[in-house]
Amino acid sequence: MLRQAIIPLAGLGTRLLPLSSVMPKELLPINGKPNLEYLLEECIQAGIKEFIFIISKNKEAIKKYFFNDDFYKKILKKKKDKKIFEAYKSIKKYQKMIKFVYQNKPKGTGDAILKCKKFIKSSHFAMLFPDDLIIKRNCTKEMIKLHNRTNGSIISSKKVNKKDVSRYGILSIKNKKKNYFQIKDVVEKPSINKSPSNYAIIGRYILPRKILIKLKNLKPGQGGEVHITDAIKQLIDDGEKFYANIFKGKYLDCGTLSGYIKSGIEISKDQK
Secondary structure (H helix, E strand, C coil): CCCCCEECCCCCCHHHCCHHHHCHHHHHHHHCEEEHHHHHHHHHHCCEEEEEEEEEEHHHHHHHHCCCCCHHHHHHCCCEEEEEEEEHHHHHHHHHHHHECCCCCCCHHHHHHHHHHHCCCCCEEEEEEECCECCCCCCCCCCCCCHHHCCCCCEEECCHHHHHHHHCEEEECCCCCCCEEEEEEEECCCCCHHHCCCCCEEEEEEECCCHHHHHHHCCCCCHHCCCHHHHHHHHCCCCEEEEECCCCEEEEECCCCHHHHHHHHHHHHCCC
């Protein structure tokens, strides 16, 4: 049973400067709460019981956000405010579910996953990127359902305009069904002419524990980083079955300043 999710949080957040210069981008509020909490809620509703946060020494504020008991206790001792108590209670419920690992040098998502090795217990685990929010449908729940049905690894995908394929990792299609297809290959940021489809990867994965072996043996790629896409390609070549879940919700990219602003507006509309 899939019960663990990795959330990489060690990135510098340069696309959200100057906001991210004083606060980790994952804690920036969207309609009253950090985007990170939206991911946790999505996962918990899907049955996830444990989270592994990958942070850096520069992201200690994330740890403090969830484990700031002394602050709340001092406030509540002076001021018995129901709102503050409910806020504290809401945060505290996550404490037993979260483990932290550190990635202090930006060596890529593949390296980040390797840092979690001792905590990964089952044959598969989920991984979510905090820049990608999905509303209106629970993407993680859909992916776990497809994983249980196929016993395979899952990548969430959305259809994009052909002119935009060079911005994404693009999936090559095999045996397409109504809501999913088997993945034949993954092509990172192809040109329009060389793109195998217009189905793009978004930040949700269900990955096999055996990917750790591939990542350990991978040489750093572009930018001196260990890329998860390279390990996925190797697994597919070895016969590991990967499927794309074609999600039906609304995708929000809150990793840029304009996207962050739009995300707040969209979530506000959705919650009315």
